[in-house]
Amino acid sequence: MMMSQHAVELCTLLIEDHFGELFARIFTTLQRYERLSLPRLKFYSRLTDRQLRHGLTAMIQHHLVYYFTSLEDNNTYYESNPHAAYYLVRSGKILNLVEDRLGEYAARVMEAILFLGHTSVSHLETLPELQSLTPTVPNGVANDNEELQEDEMDAEDQPGKTNGDHAPEGKPAPFHATIKALASHGYLMRVRDAHFQSPGDNLLEAQRTVSSRSDIKALKGKRQQETVASEIQELVHNRTHADLSQELMVNGLPRGIKRKFGHNFNGLENGVGEHQMTHEEIHWPEDGDGSDNTPMESGLVVRVNYEKLDVALRNARFVTLAEQDAPPATAEVYDCLLRHVEYATFRCRDTDEIPREREEGEQWTVPIDAERILGDIDPCLDLSGAFAPLESSSQSVNRGGKRPLENGVNGDHEGSDDESSGPNRVWEVNQHLQLLSQPPHNLTSCVELYGVPKWRVGFRGLARKLRHLELERMIESRYGDVAIRVIRVLHAKGKLDEKRLQEISLLPFKDLRQTLASMQSGGFVDLQEVPKDAQRQPSKTIFLWYYDPDRVCSSILEDTYKAMSRTLQRIKVERGRLKDFLEKTERSDVKGHEEEYLTEEELELLQRWKDKEALLLAEVARLDDMVAVFRDY
Amino acid sequence: MAAAEPRVKELASKLYDACVEQFDADHSFYQQDLLSVSVIPNDDVMLLLECAQSLVNQKLFRLLEGQNKRLVWRIVAREDAEKLRNLSDDEGLVFSVIHSSGRSGVWIRNIQNRTNLHKSILDRCLKSLESKNYIKTVHNVKHPTKKMYMLAGLAPSEDVTGGAWFTDGVLDANFINSVAGFIEYTVSRKSWYEDSADRGRSNKRIKTINGKADVKSETKEKSFLPYPANYPGYPTPEAITRAVNESGITPVQLTPESIIQLLNMLCFDKKLVALNDGKYYKSLKDPEAVKASQARKPMEDSREPQPIKDLGKNGMTESPCGPCPSFRLCTPGGAISPETCEYFDPWFEKNLGF
Numbered sequence: 003m004m005m006s007q008h009a010v011e012l013c014t015l016l017i018e019d020h021f022g023e024l025f026a027r028i029f030t031t032l033q034r035y036e037r038l039s040l041p042r043l044k045f046y047s048r049l050t051d052r053q054l055r056h057g058l059t060a061m062i063q064h065h066l067v068y069y070f071t072s073l074e075d076n077n078t079y080y081e082s083n084p085h086a087a088y089y090l091v092r093s094g095k096i097l098n099l100v101e102d103r104l105g106e107y108a109a110r111v112m113e114a115i116l117f118l119g120h121t122s123v124s125h126l127e128t129l130p131e132l133q134s135l136t137p138t139v140p141n142g143v144a145n146d147n148e149e150l151q152e153d154e155m156d157a158e159d160q161p162g163k164t165n166g167d168h169a170p171e172g173k174p175a176p177f178h179a180t181i182k183a184l185a186s187h188g189y190l191m192r193v194r195d196a197h198f199q200s201p202g203d204n205l206l207e208a209q210r211t212v213s214s215r216s217d218i219k220a221l222k223g224k225r226q227q228e229t230v231a232s233e234i235q236e237l238v239h240n241r242t243h244a245d246l247s248q249e250l251m252v253n254g255l256p257r258g259i260k261r262k263f264g265h266n267f268n269g270l271e272n273g274v275g276e277h278q279m280t281h282e283e284i285h286w287p288e289d290g291d292g293s294d295n296t297p298m299e300s301g302l303v304v305r306v307n308y309e310k311l312d313v314a315l316r317n318a319r320f321v322t323l324a325e326q327d328a329p330p331a332t333a334e335v336y337d338c339l340l341r342h343v344e345y346a347t348f349r350c351r352d353t354d355e356i357p358r359e360r361e362e363g364e365q366w367t368v369p370i371d372a373e374r375i376l377g378d379i380d381p382c383l384d385l386s387g388a389f390a391p392l393e394s395s396s397q398s399v400n401r402g403g404k405r406p407l408e409n410g411v412n413g414d415h416e417g418s419d420d421e422s423s424g425p426n427r428v429w430e431v432n433q434h435l436q437l438l439s440q441p442p443h444n445l446t447s448c449v450e451l452y453g454v455p456k457w458r459v460g461f462r463g464l465a466r467k468l469r470h471l472e473l474e475r476m477i478e479s480r481y482g483d484v485a486i487r488v489i490r491v492l493h494a495k496g497k498l499d500e501k502r503l504q505e506i507s508l509l510p511f512k513d514l515r516q517t518l519a520s521m522q523s524g525g526f527v528d529l530q531e532v533p534k535d536a537q538r539q540p541s542k543t544i545f546l547w548y549y550d551p552d553r554v555c556s557s558i559l560e561d562t563y564k565a566m567s568r569t570l571q572r573i574k575v576e577r578g579r580l581k582d583f584l585e586k587t588e589r590s591d592v593k594g595h596e597e598e599y600l601t602e603e604e605l606e607l608l609q610r611w612k613d614k615e616a617l618l619l620a621e622v623a624r625l626d627d628m629v630a631v632f633r634d635y
Numbered sequence: 636m637a638a639a640e641p642r643v644k645e646l647a648s649k650l651y652d653a654c655v656e657q658f659d660a661d662h663s664f665y666q667q668d669l670l671s672v673s674v675i676p677n678d679d680v681m682l683l684l685e686c687a688q689s690l691v692n693q694k695l696f697r698l699l700e701g702q703n704k705r706l707v708w709r710i711v712a713r714e715d716a717e718k719l720r721n722l723s724d725d726e727g728l729v730f731s732v733i734h735s736s737g738r739s740g741v742w743i744r745n746i747q748n749r750t751n752l753h754k755s756i757l758d759r760c761l762k763s764l765e766s767k768n769y770i771k772t773v774h775n776v777k778h779p780t781k782k783m784y785m786l787a788g789l790a791p792s793e794d795v796t797g798g799a800w801f802t803d804g805v806l807d808a809n810f811i812n813s814v815a816g817f818i819e820y821t822v823s824r825k826s827w828y829e830d831s832a833d834r835g836r837s838n839k840r841i842k843t844i845n846g847k848a849d850v851k852s853e854t855k856e857k858s859f860l861p862y863p864a865n866y867p868g869y870p871t872p873e874a875i876t877r878a879v880n881e882s883g884i885t886p887v888q889l890t891p892e893s894i895i896q897l898l899n900m901l902c903f904d905k906k907l908v909a910l911n912d913g914k915y916y917k918s919l920k921d922p923e924a925v926k927a928s929q930a931r932k933p934m935e936d937s938r939e940p941q942p943i944k945d946l947g948k949n950g951m952t953e954s955p956c957g958p959c960p961s962f963r964l965c966t967p968g969g970a971i972s973p974e975t976c977e978y979f980d981p982w983f984e985k986n987l988g989f
Contacts, residue, residue, distance in 0.1 A: 436865070478946050487900070505798075511805075571967055627950055
């Protein structure tokens with residue numbers, strides 16, 4: 003896979019940060035020379051055999067390197083996998099998401115899998131840190147979720163190992179149930195042999211296999227080509243198919259969904275009952291079928307399914323988009339709808355590359371009706387209070403009608419109240435979704451099937467809107483709000499000359515020209531010359547301004563990669579400045595007992611450093627959000 | 636001939652009056668038409684010719700060439716004819732060219748081409764016509780550098796002036812902004828339902844139960860609720876036009892077309908949203924927010940480095956690399972590098988406060 007200079011730089015930095023210099027060296031060598039056999043790799047990287055073998059094995063374990071053993075010359079070739087390298091940066095976000103959805107323990111399981119690259123379920127089961135529900139604390143360092151990302155960074159020196167003395171307290175962890183929940187959500191996938199080979203190799207191998215088959219050879223001409231193409235696709239699919247979610251779903255729903263309302267009763271700001279919460283957070287249907295915690299097939303090897311997690315992360319972005327304009331209750335309803343859509347969406351898009359603007363068709367997700375969503379909505383969420391009455395005359399009636407519901411929420415008898423207002427709530431959910439279907443965002447769309455309104459989401463259009471939003475934010479901060487109006491006019495109308503542009507945007511010529519010129523030098527708009535005669539005199543030439551979001555997106559993506567690597571490099575610089583001090587704090591006797599060994603100034607300095615590092619890492623994560631929008635969604 | 640002169644003149648004047656009476660002002664008269672008014676006795680063609688010629692001489696008729704090279708006449712109003720009679724031949728020629736251009740005006744070079752007059756003569760003619768207040772210069776928005784003329788009594792067409800938003804061919808930014816602000820606020824007031832205080836409180840309580848305390852709604856006394864999706868009460872362009880014209884913020888009456896132009900602009904600003912293909916308009920911000928952002932506007936000019944960010948921030952706008960002017964030159968180990976970057980330290984200070 004060809005990557006740009008900045009993307010490669012970033013991936014190398016990420017690998018170096020997570021796994022150290024050896025991995026980074028191997029990775030850069032493979033990036034620079036593409037595919038190499040072991041002797042060539044040894045020659046170029048100037049590493050010893052021992053180092054190389056250790057390095058490559060571990061990198062294969064983490065899917066950072068693909069390998070392929072050719073049957074023709076019996077050589078094994080190695081190839082870098084920049085995609086996996088890039089996803090290292092997203093691990094913090096993924097853990098946050100899993101924790102939010104499935105609770106703290108699930109996040110720890112996920113963390114262990116991320117840390118191991120891929121692993122078998124039986125191995126995971128034996129890990130000491132996954133034995134108990136309460137988080138074990140290595141050496142006294144609090145394992146806060148804020149620090150998850152840093153933990154990932156420092157994973158090399160701190161392999162999540164406990165001191166061992168801590169006997170697992172409390173009841174045994176629902177390990178298998180958690181793994182099943184993760185798998186049925188699609189966050190985990192089965193590792194197949196083909197996953198260790200690059201997609202290109204898989205395709206070629208499939209091609210070889212198919213074309214050597216006798217029944218294919220018997221065919222001729224166009225029919226042969228068609229059959230070969232479809233057979234190859236099928237074979238590749240069979241070999242790489244790794245979805246675990248379908249077989250584990252119960253009634254089309256994944257297991258172990260954290261019930262939103264259950265969680266609400268616990269009270270987030272409670273603080274005291276944090277430990278009890280971890281027990282109740284996950285809604286286990288233990289009473290129903292006791293089979294839930296039965297072990298999965300122990301030979302199963304799993305890894306993290308980034309494609310599916312991107313879908314979940316993307317949905318979170320759409321919910322924030324909904325929160326901007328719509329009332330909080332509507333956003334919550336939307337969240338529930340997207341949750342249902344997520345279960346049936348396996349990847350963000352079917353094509354490798356994002357198609358060009360205006361050449362992309364809409365793909366609709368499965369339609370879902372309001373009644374199914376309603377099951378997931380917090381019963382005490384006030385659905386009706388979020389809307390104004392349709393006519394101002396009926397205002398008092400409507401408000402009177404709402405009162406019993408309010409009482410129900412405040413009192414304890416919401417159960418009975420809910421049942422009575424059942425169909426009413428479906429109507430209200432429909433109302434909320436209808437509000438979302440309105441411009442400017444058109445977050446949902448309605449289809450009527452057999453007279454029942456069902457709701458679906460047009461992800462391609464929404465992903466495009468996200469991209470435009472990110473670009474517009476940059477334009478606004480760089481060139482001001484005048485520029486945004488110009489950009490939107492150009493985007494809506496295509497190529498325009500200055501006169502038409504002025505008429506539509508209603509901006510004075512001076513402002514318009516200044517903005518256009520500065521945006522052109524920034525690479526956001528371009529000018530096309532259309533000469534009226536062969537001489538191409540400027541006076542006889544029409545100048546058309548245009549805005550090409552595809553081009554701007556790709557250049558901003560590169561800039562974002564670059565900014566991410568600069569930020570990571572800056573962390574190193576800052577660390578270098580405090581090298582001696584930080585080495586002291588990381589000494590094995592000091593770590594975890596900072597308050598005993600360090601003076602007050604030193605403690606303050608340490609805190610500052612931690613803040614600084616957190617800020618820089620947070621910035622990298624924010625930039626990653628943009629990369630996700632421009633590249634993955 | 637001389638004896639016949641007064642008779643012809645009399646007849647001609649009769650013919651003229653009859654024509655004015657029976658046809659509208661820009662009717663093209665063929666020979667048939669002139670005979671049909673039955674002023675000329677015996678349909679005497681020769682006599683008609685003489686009369687017509689006499690009228691043309693008096694500038695009461697304009698001679699034109701119609702289809703199939705037939706002669707066509709048109710009436711000229713008596714006042715105009717009076718003017719024309721006072722002009723020299725060249726001036727008359729220029730005047731008629733300008734007259735023919737109507738409300739759109741004519742470029743000086745086009746006058747020259749059409750009249751075939753020498754530049755100095757043409758300039759003299761234009762000067763004298765202008766001093767007599769027969770013609771005037773106009774600014775054309777499309778061609779600001781071209782010198783255009785049109786009859787003094789005419790108002791320039793929309794094409795020439797660019798519509799209601801231009802004064803003297805220049806876009807009137809202040810006027811536009813004040814009208815746009817008014818429209819946004821008006822539409823906003825009709826797009827949101829103002830919630831009374833007690834409902835607002837109960838909302839708040841419910842929110843805290845959800846564990847999602849909304850800070851905004853607590854600080855504001857007024858809260859605004861959106862209307863359901865099929866709400867029919869959003870303002871239409873006609874209603875907005877009426878509101879603008881009644882408000883007295885414009886010295887002239889604005890047409891619905893100009894208002895729609897402005898509404899489109901507001902849509903591009905994402906301040907308004909058009910529903911049902913522009914049948915209704917809805918505001919995205921509630922009236923309080925509109926008021927707040929409009930009050931903030933003048934302050935923004937004084938503090939230029941911090942523009943209002945309606946769209947929010949993203950990674951690139953927050954990072955020191957985003958606005959960095961030398962970002963493209965930045966390489967590790969180079970003259971501009973992450974090691975020597977001078978933007979990071981102020982950034983730490985700003986974000987961490989030390």
